[in-house]
Amino acid sequence: MSFNVVKQLLSPEQLGVLRARLAAGPWVDGRVTAGAEATRVKNNLQLQIGSPSHKELSDVVKGALHASEAFKAIALPRRMSDIVFSRYEVGMEYGLHTDDAYRALDSLRCDVAVTVFLSDLESYEGGALVVGDSAVRLAAGDAIVYPATSIHRVSTVTRGTRQAAVFWVQSLVRDDGKREILYTLQSVIARVGNPALSLALARVQQNLLRMWVE
Structure with a gap:
């Protein structure tokens, strides 16, 4: 399965801001944004969309994306969805699923999926993003960019907490x-x-x- 990695999308300073604000929440059941099929296999938390923290932290991530020539070359973004900040505690996982082709919330066709890792690798175990046959765990601040058509999952977290920023891109080139x-x-x-x-x-x-x- 083809995917690309953007190293150090977020700076240490940006990670510090995100982690400090995420610690305060508010966190809600992640199934509120899952598609019909994914609801059955999704077990995580997400920062409440529309909260003051969500808007502030989304701006931090979007600023990093707009500044990243590597991300723009890979995804060729026309439009991007809202940022979903996810949190997996011990025992949480996201089973095999495929992303919806269209996000009504954003009026967006989903061509590309992106996960930005926010937790230090040493702070948790498990929680790999499994895309096809590849189990991916990246350093905090790094991002994986992959086709939204992929079947994927997040493996069970067995220690610590895994936090990430997830979003979808409608690309200039859909194929x-x-x-x-x-x-x-x-x-x-x-x-x-x-x-x-x-x-x-x-x-x-x-x-x-x-x-x-x-």
Whole structure:
């Protein structure tokens, strides 16, 4: 299963702000935002959407996303959903599920899913995001970006508390394979030392965008 990692999306200072405010909540049952199928397998908490804390912390995460060239190159965002701040305590998990194609709350088609890890790896055990055959646990501040079409789960937390920021992206390019081609081209262009070759590849990339952007 294809996914990409954005290292240090959040700075230590941003993580400090998020953790301090998240400690105070308010936390509610995570099933309030789950789709019809996912409700049966979701067992976690989430910061109440619409609360003052939620708005403040969402602005912190969105600011980091807008500043991240890596995230924008991978996801090609047109629009993003509300940020969902999740919390898993010991015994909590999120069973196998697939994300809804459309979020009515945000009037958003879900092409890309993103999880930003907020807890230090040493502070909890379990709680891996399992996408396909890959079990992913990242350092605090790192993000995983993967197709929203993926079947995935969060494994049971066995020690400590796992916190994350989760959201969905409606991409300029809805097809997963086409986005991967564009990101690969972008990565190659960044490493090519030959100006003429770099220009030729950039032309290909931009022409593909003209064909594929919606």
